Amino acid sequence: MRVAVITFPGSNSDHDSYSAVKYCLQEEVEYVWHQETDLSGFDCVVLPGGFSYGDYLRGGAIARFSPIMTTVTKFVADGGFVLGICNGFQVLTESGLLPGALIRNRSLRFLGQWTYLRVENNKTPFTTHYTHHQVIKVPIAHGEGNFYVADDQLDEIESANRVVFRYCDREGVVSEATNPNGSRNSIAGIVNVGQNVLGMMPHPERVADSILGSGDGLILFESLREAISKRGSKTSGSNVTAA
Amino acid sequence: MTKTTSTTETAAKQAVKATTKATTKAIVHVRFKDGVLDPEGVAIQKSLAVMGFDRALSVRAGKFYEIEFADNSAESEKQLQELSEKALANPVIEKFEIQWPDKK
Numbered sequence: 001m002r003v004a005v006i007t008f009p010g011s012n013s014d015h016d017s018y019s020a021v022k023y024c025l026q027e028e029v030e031y032v033w034h035q036e037t038d039l040s041g042f043d044c045v046v047l048p049g050g051f052s053y054g055d056y057l058r059g060g061a062i063a064r065f066s067p068i069m070t071t072v073t074k075f076v077a078d079g080g081f082v083l084g085i086c087n088g089f090q091v092l093t094e095s096g097l098l099p100g101a102l103i104r105n106r107s108l109r110f111l112g113q114w115t116y117l118r119v120e121n122n123k124t125p126f127t128t129h130y131t132h133h134q135v136i137k138v139p140i141a142h143g144e145g146n147f148y149v150a151d152d153q154l155d156e157i158e159s160a161n162r163v164v165f166r167y168c169d170r171e172g173v174v175s176e177a178t179n180p181n182g183s184r185n186s187i188a189g190i191v192n193v194g195q196n197v198l199g200m201m202p203h204p205e206r207v208a209d210s211i212l213g214s215g216d217g218l219i220l221f222e223s224l225r226e227a228i229s230k231r232g233s234k235t236s237g238s239n240v241t242a243a
Numbered sequence: 244m245t246k247t248t249s250t251t252e253t254a255a256k257q258a259v260k261a262t263t264k265a266t267t268k269a270i271v272h273v274r275f276k277d278g279v280l281d282p283e284g285v286a287i288q289k290s291l292a293v294m295g296f297d298r299a300l301s302v303r304a305g306k307f308y309e310i311e312f313a314d315n316s317a318e319s320e321k322q323l324q325e326l327s328e329k330a331l332a333n334p335v336i337e338k339f340e341i342q343w344p345d346k347k
Contacts, residue, residue, distance in 0.1 A: 101335040
């Protein structure tokens with residue numbers, strides 16, 4: 001398994017993502033600068049958290065025009081796995097790879113806190129190692145994480161079971177009281193139709209080791225590793241079609 | 244000494260201005276579409292109410308961009324339309340309005 005962590009000017013969770021893969025998951029990982037255009041040999045791309053380009057215009061709005069994003073779009077079309085965390089989720093919605101938009105938190109405050117998430121769909125390549133409705137503890141750190149989509153698209157996402165994580169309380173109960181930022185239907189993370197792109201506001205890479213207060217994020221990366229190995233990693237050569 | 248420098252700078256700027264072709268400004272207003280909750284507008288309205296401005300019933304906040312163009316030709320207009328759609332506004336949540344104040 002070989003992972004590319006895209007670094008934009010202003011990314012600040014790229015090192016967390018790198019460390020989670022390298023030291024916690026113990027897999028290959030490389031930084032890829034946003035001006036690059038080559039992603040060959042990678043099984044997965046992480047669009048990390050941060051404030052790409054100072055979040056001018058809107059979060060992720062300028063990053064989506066980086067040269068690497070054209071390659072990422074093609075990577076997605078070819079079935080590659082993409083994980084967008086926080087600012088990375090914003091980049092994915094801005095570039096149209098995921099629906100909706102992330103607007104200012106309802107409170108207008110930047111929120112850096114623990115949240116509980118309920119795993120809504122454990123059948124995606126990112127979540128198979130979780131149990132259905134498992135409650136996990138993952139931190140958020142954002143000012144613009146309020147997920148918005150119009151009604152018709154919300155229905156579409158919900159009915160296709162594309163909501164992967166929802167904010168909840170410790171017991172897994174979802175309510176407006178446990179919705180930190182005002183996201184529609186308490187949505188914390190969604191996948192695309194092909195289920196190879198996951199965008200989420202909480203930071204699984206920051207909880208990839210129990211020494212950090214929770215190891216729940218590592219499970220996401222372990223799920224991804226299994227999905228990649230089942231499909232055949234581009235680095236092991238096992239993806240070469242057998243005769 | 245500082246004064247001398249600034250006078251020279253001003254003179255230099257004026258000289259440049261005189262030789263440069265006149266430019267024109269375009270204005271783009273970007274705001275949330277109707278129906279999209281605007282948390283900032285809501286917060287502003289609440290503060291206004293607290294301040295006693297009880298006739299200000301609701302507030303929608305937005306952004307304002309002033310962009311300098313070489314001219315307001317059809318080509319410039321086309322570019323402005325495109326850059327507004329692609330960059331300044333996110334069509335999922337926002338709408339925009341374009342103005343060319345110098346254009347009669």
